[in-house]
Amino acid sequence: MRIIVDAMGGDNAPNEIVAGAVSAAKKYGVEILLVGREDAIKPLIPQDAKGITIMNAEQVITMEDDPMSVLKSKKDSSMAYAFRALRDGEGDAVVTAGNSGAVLAGGTMIVKRIKGIRRAAFAPIMPTMTGETLLIDSGANAECTPEYLLQFATMGTHYIKAVRGVENPKVGLLNNGAEEHKGTPMHQEAYKLLASAPINFAGNVEGRDVPEGKVDVVVADGFSGNVLLKTFEGVGKFFLKELKIIFGKNLFTKLATLILMSGVKALKKKTDHNEVGGAPLLGVSKPVFKAHGSAIARTIENAIGQAIIYVEQDVIGKITESIVSEEKE
Amino acid sequence: MRIIVDAMGGDNAPNEIVAGAVSAAKKYGVEILLVGREDAIKPLIPQDAKGITIMNAEQVITMEDDPMSVLKSKKDSSMAYAFRALRDGEGDAVVTAGNSGAVLAGGTMIVKRIKGIRRAAFAPIMPTMTGETLLIDSGANAECTPEYLLQFATMGTHYIKAVRGVENPKVGLLNNGAEEHKGTPMHQEAYKLLASAPINFAGNVEGRDVPEGKVDVVVADGFSGNVLLKTFEGVGKFFLKELKIIFGKNLFTKLATLILMSGVKALKKKTDHNEVGGAPLLGVSKPVFKAHGSAIARTIENAIGQAIIYVEQDVIGKITESIVSEEKE
Numbered sequence: 100m101r102i103i104v105d106a107m108g109g110d111n112a113p114n115e116i117v118a119g120a121v122s123a124a125k126k127y128g129v130e131i132l133l134v135g136r137e138d139a140i141k142p143l144i145p146q147d148a149k150g151i152t153i154m155n156a157e158q159v160i161t162m163e164d165d166p167m168s169v170l171k172s173k174k175d176s177s178m179a180y181a182f183r184a185l186r187d188g189e190g191d192a193v194v195t196a197g198n199s200g201a202v203l204a205g206g207t208m209i210v211k212r213i214k215g216i217r218r219a220a221f222a223p224i225m226p227t228m229t230g231e232t233l234l235i236d237s238g239a240n241a242e243c244t245p246e247y248l249l250q251f252a253t254m255g256t257h258y259i260k261a262v263r264g265v266e267n268p269k270v271g272l273l274n275n276g277a278e279e280h281k282g283t284p285m286h287q288e289a290y291k292l293l294a295s296a297p298i299n300f301a302g303n304v305e306g307r308d309v310p311e312g313k314v315d316v317v318v319a320d321g322f323s324g325n326v327l328l329k330t331f332e333g334v335g336k337f338f339l340k341e342l343k344i345i346f347g348k349n350l351f352t353k354l355a356t357l358i359l360m361s362g363v364k365a366l367k368k369k370t371d372h373n374e375v376g377g378a379p380l381l382g383v384s385k386p387v388f389k390a391h392g393s394a395i396a397r398t399i400e401n402a403i404g405q406a407i408i409y410v411e412q413d414v415i416g417k418i419t420e421s422i423v424s425e426e427k428e
Numbered sequence: 429m430r431i432i433v434d435a436m437g438g439d440n441a442p443n444e445i446v447a448g449a450v451s452a453a454k455k456y457g458v459e460i461l462l463v464g465r466e467d468a469i470k471p472l473i474p475q476d477a478k479g480i481t482i483m484n485a486e487q488v489i490t491m492e493d494d495p496m497s498v499l500k501s502k503k504d505s506s507m508a509y510a511f512r513a514l515r516d517g518e519g520d521a522v523v524t525a526g527n528s529g530a531v532l533a534g535g536t537m538i539v540k541r542i543k544g545i546r547r548a549a550f551a552p553i554m555p556t557m558t559g560e561t562l563l564i565d566s567g568a569n570a571e572c573t574p575e576y577l578l579q580f581a582t583m584g585t586h587y588i589k590a591v592r593g594v595e596n597p598k599v600g601l602l603n604n605g606a607e608e609h610k611g612t613p614m615h616q617e618a619y620k621l622l623a624s625a626p627i628n629f630a631g632n633v634e635g636r637d638v639p640e641g642k643v644d645v646v647v648a649d650g651f652s653g654n655v656l657l658k659t660f661e662g663v664g665k666f667f668l669k670e671l672k673i674i675f676g677k678n679l680f681t682k683l684a685t686l687i688l689m690s691g692v693k694a695l696k697k698k699t700d701h702n703e704v705g706g707a708p709l710l711g712v713s714k715p716v717f718k719a720h721g722s723a724i725a726r727t728i729e730n731a732i733g734q735a736i737i738y739v740e741q742d743v744i745g746k747i748t749e750s751i752v753s754e755e756k757e
């Protein structure tokens with residue numbers, strides 16, 4: 100297997116990206132195609148590293164760049180190269196921590212969507228009290244139609260089944276209340292579509308139901324899904340910061356903290372997005388993984404691990420099949 | 429001052445509601461008009477309680493009732509009576525833990541909006557790393573126009589200034605990214621309106637910026653505002669539950685927890701919505717406060733405390749004035 104890594108994407112590129120790619124190559128025994136400025140990347144690769152190939156690309160897409168730059172003004176960027184390499188079969192998956200808008204544009208326009216899929220969507224996994232839940236869409240589509248949401252539900256179901264082995268995953272629709280009539284007309288219509296679809300639909304879920312682990316897949320329009328994801332992240336930081344203050348208050352609290360350390364570390368790890376690694380761009384015809392913009396080496400290593408499972412479990416084949424069988428109906 | 433309390437609204441009515449009202453009457457030295465089933469309420473009031481009057485109302489609006497029931501099928505409900513009493517000047521404010529939709533319908537149609545205000549909005553106060561922030565709208569209006577959001581910003585500014593003494597409060601627009609062009613066309617248009625309004629606009633905020641305390645007022649469409657508020661609540665519960673597990677692991681962790689107890693209790697209190705009490709329905713012509721459906725006595729007591737400040741600070745007068753001066757421009 101060969102994973103294409105955009106070495107120049109994200110706040111900590113290329114250092115952390117290259118470090119993560121190198122350790123993933125070793126850990127998983129896969130080949131890595133590192134795309135980016137050769138002169139910046141080469142010195143970061145240890146002499147004894149195996150399975151790493153560099154593909155030189157001079158331009159870099161920044162967080163401030165227009166999403167369309169990947170197709171227009173920055174065709175020679177590492178991200179554009181990475182997507183073309185994926186399209187042309189030079190690798191099995193792309194992992195990037197770059198500009199989300201550009202990932203969406205490049206994934207949709209260069210790699211292309213699966214035939215029949217109307218919109219691609221980001222689908223991160225989030226921790227819950229009972230395990231974890233998949234959120235789809237977390238921000239690719241600020242505006243959605245009920246039909247998009249139905250496809251998100253189908254894609255999310257196949258994905259979580261394949262990569263986490265969840266049998267018959269429960270799907271909830273993110274809404275502003277539990278009752279069927281809640282939300283905008285778009286959400287009301289989506290509710291009806293989901294209720295009659297061949298999925299395990301559990302009705303509407305509210306923001307508070309998600310960390311409780313009420314469902315396995317949360318279907319959301321990209322706008323409120325993004326609010327959910329980022330609020331989750333922000334409130335997590337808030338609590339960890341408050342705990343730090345409580346723990347560091349005086350000598351006694353510091354001693355007490357030592358006793359609790361293993362538990363607190365586990366909680367920190369559980370709520371750390373670096374552990375999950377990345378979110379797939381579901382709906383494109385080849386595996387594309389987006390890591391958090393603040394990705395560090397560990398994030399990239401984990402994202403590559405996820406990409407490998409995604410390829411091995413043939414998630415795209417399963418989604419494609421379900422779309423084909425839907426169209427036959 | 430006289431506060432009208434809907435004794436039958438919420439999951440814990442009437443017991444907790446009456447208990448909270450009784451203690452608020454004592455604490456704040458105000459008169460309370462308790463509206464609801466006299467035979468259910470009367471036995472709950474201690475012999476020596478002062479300043480409590482009961483207004484009998486036979487019907488009860490439940491969480492499952494249609495919002496319009498307050499105007500149509502349940503005109504004899506405690507909530508409908510409470511709103512009519514407020515309208516007719518029998519009290520200075522209404523506090524209810526009842527059905528949000530019915531509060532909105534009753535507030536808008538019985539109490540009526542301030543002249544010139546297009547939509548009323550719920551505006552709860554949330555804790556942040558640096559203090560607190562006001563969210564407006566947290567769920568009254570699933571669909572919004574840019575003009576509604578502009579009015580929310582103005583109302584939120586006046587409210588937080590008046591009740592918390594924040595000078596020149598910073599206002600952020602809840603969006604799915606920091607950049608000006610982010611979000612739906614509605615959000616993009618709202619951004620422009622807010623940027624040219626006589627408020628201290630700080631640009632877009634994302635879900636993660638809110639618990640960080642980046643702004644004093646978060647302006648949101650009611651759908652994503654609701655997702656934000658409830659996710660905040662849910663993630664808070666998630667962390668407190670995880671901590672409980674860590675603390676209760678064994679004898680040593682239990683001992684360590686004793687040392688940390690005061691800090692953890694303070695954090696619990698800080699993130700407990702019962703402490704804030706209620707959210708005003710900003711934009712209606714008289715003070716209406718909505719407490720959480722799960723309100724306990726303490727929640728109601730605090731909501732009444734908030735309502736008193738709202739009346740004393742003449743928030744409605746200030747909002748009305750700002751609307752009048754806007755119209756003159």
